[in-house]
Amino acid sequence: MQMSTAHFRIAAGFLAWLSLAGFVAADSLVLKPFKDELFSRQTVLESRDGGDFEVIDYDEMRDINGRDQIPERRVKQAYVALGARRSQVNEVLDFGARKLEVARVGAAKGGRFTVIFVHGRGGDRRLGVNDFSFGGNFNRLKNLAVDNQGIYYAPSVTSFDSNGVADIAALIAYSAAQSPGRPVVLACASMGSSICWDIARNPAASSVLTGMAILGGATDPDFARSAAFKRKLPIYFTHGSADSVYAAPTQIALYDSLHAKGYPVRFTLFQTGSHGTPVRMTDWRKILNWLIGQG
Incomplete structure (x- = not known):
């Protein structure tokens, strides 16, 4: 016809x-799978709250020494696929009053979703696009973005104060304008979590977000007073039980208080994991599918 x-x-x-x-x-x-057989098959030791809180088995000999060709420096080749590098560029975004160095993976605009990763102290945009460190976990994130027509930004945060917050707020607004109506997820690791918590208090920036992920980060005892809390912005925590920088029990207490209020929140605890474990072990596909699915 x-x-x-x-x-x-x-x-x-x-x-x-x-x-x-x-x-x-x-x-x-x-998000469709990418090497799920290597990254997503994690043994659950404990589960409660209908699966919202999970304790995952972590073993340094298996998950670092058995996974890396050179421990903590270069993962084995099976964990990476370097084709995503063809979609990766370094650029300086001009927001008028401020400029921000970023690494971008994926098209400049029209993405089906956007992920912004904020590093911790001592890092820059190179950390979030390093294919071989952290067990290849950033390479997986890059491939998840490319394979699913998303956009991934790894900005260089030069300070973890109001200037750094303003930079990330500008990037969030820019990302939303580049892909109107599409999900935007902000993920913050270690000291970078202070950026996430300050963005949560920013009504304009937090209103654009679909969700936040906190990887081995600090706790914000005042989060319940934030704009993000009022609109129930979904949050996914990942943390190492033996973190000596930010104590896991403090973060778990925040999760428990939020969950008790019916807030959309999840927590993955890596048993015996240290401060850097969440950056290596976080299942990006799992948390992105959950955060985006809450929208």
């Missing part, structure tokens, strides 16, 4: 309207 030109235009116009209205693709976004 042939479609007349008039009917085709009507159908095309209707599909365009659906897309603008957000009914196409965004509602059913689920």
